[in-house]
Amino acid sequence: MANDENPYASPLTDTSVEVAGVFAPADVEAIRRKHLNHEASVRSVGTLYYLSGTFLAVMVLGLIAAFFAEPTPGMWLGMFLPLFYLAMAVLSFVLGAGLRRLDARVKIPVSILSVLGLIWIPIGTLINAYILYLMLSAKGRMVFSPDYHAIIAQTPHIKYRTSLLTRILLVILLLIIVGSIVGFVLLPLTMQHPPR
Template sequence: MRADFSSAPDPSGTTTEAPADIRRRMLGRESNLRAVGLLMMLAAVPSIGIGIFALAFGIAEAVGILPDKPTILAAPSNPAYADEILVGVVGTAFLAWGGWLWHGARALRRLEAGGKPAAYAYGVASLLGFPLGTLIGVAVLALVSGRRSTYALSPEYRAIVAATPEIRAKLSIVTKVAICALVLAVGLVLMAVAMSLLQD
């Protein structure tokens, strides 16, 4: 049975529209929220990668996999191992942060409100990366806030999206260029961190 959206609520609370009209009017906010989810995924990838690498490095130190070094388990009180233990702890934190971002990003890409807490955290963290990160953080916080975003992440709007598959959002050229630049930056960060840990 086809759902009836003829009385679907307007975010402004003042008018009613057909589902296709609501989808077209909300398409910009929908696309922006999905783009935020994509940015969060790009941020999650290096965090997860750094976390896995650092955690593996710490475990290797603990069990004596690395050559010419006694195991941490054999000399747990040796202060020389403080750095390696810290690397393992930091790796665990990066892995947890990246996993949470990835989970929140997937929720936003599916237009689910469960992704908002991670999006807010990502936006706040981005504010520290002046100047580009600050701009991204402000944009993210603005996009995930407000009644339009709340409606776009509601079950009612997801039902409208499912009922109007012929309407599709497209990324702008500017967004595509920004995503390509971020992918390149992520790759460079991963290479730099990996080389730094290997040198240590």
């Protein structure tokens, strides 16, 4: 028999049934639960982009403070580095916002940055390979699709739950990052005026 489908089976027995571009109600929750971890991982990468944008913005402030603390005749040529970092900070915030919203338009720029990040061996390679997987895998295509946005709208009661251990580790990481940023900003100021 060429066709293995049962003509008498209910249309709701297949979990991938689409009805006019919208998934059948019985399948919506199953599809959302199947992709929920992937969705949360993509949103977490968006948060990492926010953190990198914040770090770059603070670096810009530190570099500008260092330039103006001790003016030199050719200092305006050195302003290109803070401008580059500022552009990267803005790009990080835009891409982070797109990832948090699961906007498909950020997939290509994030993928390009991740390919470039593969050269930062070993940590950058591991992180960016994982980000490429999140963007380009079958689940990634689904999470960024308009159908999945419709599924999210139909299942607002399904939320990803972060474990207590993960939250504690994130708070510790955030404190380390904030301490590093504060140290980076204060370091040029303390070098200008050593204690007496």
